[in-house]
Amino acid sequence: MDESRYRLLVDSVTDYAIYMLDADGIVSSWNSGAHRFKGYTEAEIVGQHFSRFYVDEDREVGLPQKALATALREGRFEGEGWRVRKDGTRFWAHVVIDPIRAPGSGELLGFAKITRDLSERKAAAELLKRSEDQFNLLVQSVTDYAIYMLDTQGRVSSWNLGAQRIKGYAPEEIIGVHFSRFYTAEDRARDRPKIALETATREGRFEGEGWRVRKDGTRFWANVVVDRIVDPSGQLLGFAKVTRDVTEKREAQHQLEIAREAFFQSQKMDAIGQLTGGVSHDFNNLLMAVLSSLALIRKRIPEDPKTQALLDNAVRGAKRGAELTQRMLAFARRQELKPGVVHVPDLVDGMSGLLQSSLGPTVSIDTRYEELLPPVLVDGNQLELALLNLAVNARDAMPQGGVITIAARAENVTGEHPARLAPGRYVCICVHDEGEGMDEATLARATEPFYTTKGVGKGTGLGLSMVEGLAAQSGGRLTLKSTKGEGTTAELWLPVAREQAEPAPAPVAPSEVAQVAPLTVLAVDDDALVLMNTVAMLQELGHTVREALSGKEALAMLTRDASIQLLVTDQAMPQMTGAQLIEAARRERPGLPVILATGYAELATALPQNVPRLAKPFDLDALAQGIAFALQPQT
Template sequence: MSISGESKYRLLVEAITDYAIYYLEPDGRITSWNAGAERCYGLSAAQAMGDNFARFYTSEDRAAGLPAQALEAAVRDGRHESHGWRLHSDGSRFWAQVVLDPIRDESDGHLVGFAAIARDSSKGQPAEEALRRSQEQLRLLVQGVRDYAIYMLDPDGCVASWNAGAERIKGYREEEVLGKYFGNFYAEQDASLGQPARNLAIAREKGVYEGEGWRTRKDGTRFWAHVVIDRLTDDNGKVVGFAKITRDVTEKKQAEDELLATREALFQSQKTESIGQLTGGVAHDFNNLLMAVMGNLELLRKWLPSAPRPQMLLDNALAGAQRGAALTQRMLAFARRQELHPRPVELPLLVHGMADLLRRSLGPEIRIGTSFPLQLPKVLIDSNQMELALLNLAVNGRDAMSGGGRLEIGARGEYVAEGHSTALPPGEYVCLWVADEGHGMDNATINRATEPFFTTKGVGKGTGLGLSMAYGLAEQSGGRLLLQSQPGRGTTVEIWLPVAAAHADAQQPAAAGDPQDEGELQASEPLSLLLVDDDDLVLLSTMAMAEDMGYDVHGVLSAEEALAFIDAGGQVDVVVTDQAMPGMPGSRLARHLRERNPGLPIVLASGYAELPMDLVPDLVRLGKPFNKRDLYRAISDAQGQVGVTDEIG
């Protein structure tokens, strides 16, 4: 018996058990059901017929309208294929692959129903679902990161994805940047130099690019970014895009810059301190040499013939030695080891008193102006050293204005708080400034300007000690020297000085009865002097000056020899000792001497300002280098302080 074609198709469909094949009306009602459908869904034909196929969807998918959307997509696209969870009759789930094909009337093309084919693909689902879950977790992870900008670029460098971190760091929303070239985020200068394309080329060639640089936010502000660009390829090695990670490390960059600046400042401070120590040592040795030269020249004056030429040569030699002494004072000022006599000073009066000297020193091509407030506190400073420093600064300003110009001197009072540019302790200060219109200095020159012997004036046109002397004076006086300068725009030197306390003594003690004539420098009574100095040239010169003034002199080269002389019964009325000696300094020798005789007059000679804090009382200071008059005055002062002493021995 023969079987019709329709029956053959029905038998074929019924025989298929691995696929659910069923027919749906246009509204989704089931009107046919094969054995595969019964096996797949667990429903008999009687149970399924007439029911809507939406019953096989999960409640979540039904609430989302997926069944109706599937039918609409099949009508619209001519076919709809989907994967998703479906329900067995017992309520359990299985992973299904479903295809819906619309069926139309051949005569007029109107929709008459749908052919549905479904397959239980749960066996392959775990791997697919794991992949889907992994991809979803990765998406959530990338979107959840806010400290890093993580986004994709297409092969041409245009943005293909954008995470929340990118929006936070760069300020752009996703819709504002998708499809835009990533070079728009670079600083304008880097972008104009082609840096974005070079970075992308490195990543394309080597697989990865890593670097740092300035980037620009949407609002125009800049941030320092750490950037990684990774190349993405398909299975055939073709570049399909780039993964880009950007992190804002501006705070780290600022911390590194601050650390570098601190290290540089420390280096400059250590260098300045080292130069100061070296300068102070050189000045000390130079002082000793000048002592020998000046002392012997003074003594020679008595023995030279009175003819004009020998006296002129002697005067020239003494003048040269005195200029050398002034040079050592500048060196000691930089090293902060000169002896100062600070007192309250009114800076406007000091500058006014120097007006004639400044005009003569600077010449007619320099116009001098002043700018002082009506009320300005007094400052605590050594007025003589301040005048010298001010003259040095004015001469520097003149030399910077080769064609003439204006030099202005002024001052202002200011309260210095924590974090001030001077780095001074908080308190009241006066800023004295000298400004010129000269050629100015670059940063490299400014960094070295206060070093001793550094000069830009050329060979033979400057010692390089004027600015360093002013620097040392400011530091030793509890203040600070600052430089402000730019090439072609002049230089301003600021000296910040502490305000004098209201109770400070404004008067400089005057020395009464100083002898004015070399002939008066004679001991008023026979005295025995003990002279102590480790430098034999200085010792011999000092002994010669003392003997010339009528003193009975005994000289030794160390503190130990001095104590041995006294312990052996040597007669001593006054001791003149150097401070800086190996083994035992003069201050310690003075202590031992006072233990033996509390009333012994002692003169302490030193070229340094810094002395131990625990000095024995009633010591007379004698600055080096000194001449006969200085020595005579110091011995007289020492006798006056302690009175007549008993003879030792």
């Protein structure tokens, strides 16, 4: 190829500045590429020293001369740096300088210089470096996440501030150490670190949660992500690992689940309570019909021993049903309570004979009371039943016998309390046994209605439910503490009675009931069975009876029949309750004596205290007592 064709080739290159320098660095040729990105025409630059393209600071340190000297000494110079265009703007150049020597003699003829404009590539590289620096700064600045790298073997190769804060290790303490150090001993025994890396290698990512260990040995609940890092060819380079401490979040979620479960349990128990209360009301009506009919039959049949024995048996069965109903009402918190001032030591001492006879000879009772123990405000009869229930449960937990401890102490509650008590002063009555105790599952269900571990026919499953209902209805709580093999302690918390508290008015005792002259009585009940028996008992007592199956019908009778001297009404009736009927009747007939037949406790605050109430099922004596009380002058 001749010289003209070489020159044509070189001159056609526009992406490179290709030109010649003489031995002193004077430009002796110039191609179109040099013209394009350096700005000089060939006429303008040929004959000028090539140092013109250098920035002032490079010329001051003699960089152009050093480049030529290097090319002469080593046969080639290559480097990068800032260069200057004709218009004064700078560009980043990649430069190669080769010495040109004469064939044969080796005489230096000059230099061949090739320059390439790498400004865009340098800008991109600087942008990339700036981005990498910013990313590294970002990673290092994150303190809520542990972000670090692992090599292919799982050894830590980088460590950010978040990792240091969460895990407690400084970079120099952990880099080079295998990441399994953060796992618990039990997880290491199960090869959990190895499984995590194998999953990330195989699937590209591993994510999970579990306990991790800090430098100081404390544990935290971690959310962990491990990502596989590969080069463009797919070769594994290592792993990126992100760990977040979610202990507080997990605890908050746990507390939320506890609250949700408690809410669902509360809803369930409320629904069961509503159902139980309704069933108990209907059951009471049935028992009312049975017991009153048996009482009336007894008065009308001959004194035959066998017949009387059968009647006695029927009455006992009906009364057992009535007791069960009362327990169901207690659980549903709908029993009618007669709260009064009760001194716990006196009550327990007074029922010691009943307790000992109920518990048997293999069980002894130890009582311990705090000195100057204040009285509580509670229904004394119901508290006796509750303590008897707790004592019988304690006895059943000790089949070989043992000691049951009944203790009582006072306590001021001012803030949060394990028994979830409202602020105030309480007496805690503890019943402790030395029995086998309960596991967590049994303890969690112990107060559920109808739940029992005593076997079929050996318990109703309502004992503890009844005690819990009494405590709640009295403004206190029942708590159970038990460990398998270590016995059980039942704590019955009851509010301290104020000094001015007085027992609720009690009906007149049967022995004190004065003879009542025959009356005209209006009996009201929406249940025909109960109404028939109420009428029969009133007639048995010598009274003339008018009947009504609703409050509306009863009001109409009161309006047109001035001879009615007493109103006996059921409470739970549709459209108009007994309480509403009494209120309307007293507007129509002020001073009319009334009796309310019910078992529901919510009436205690809905009616004046001087309204006599008969707890269903009631008998002739209770009815006579109620009539005598209703006819007493009211103060």
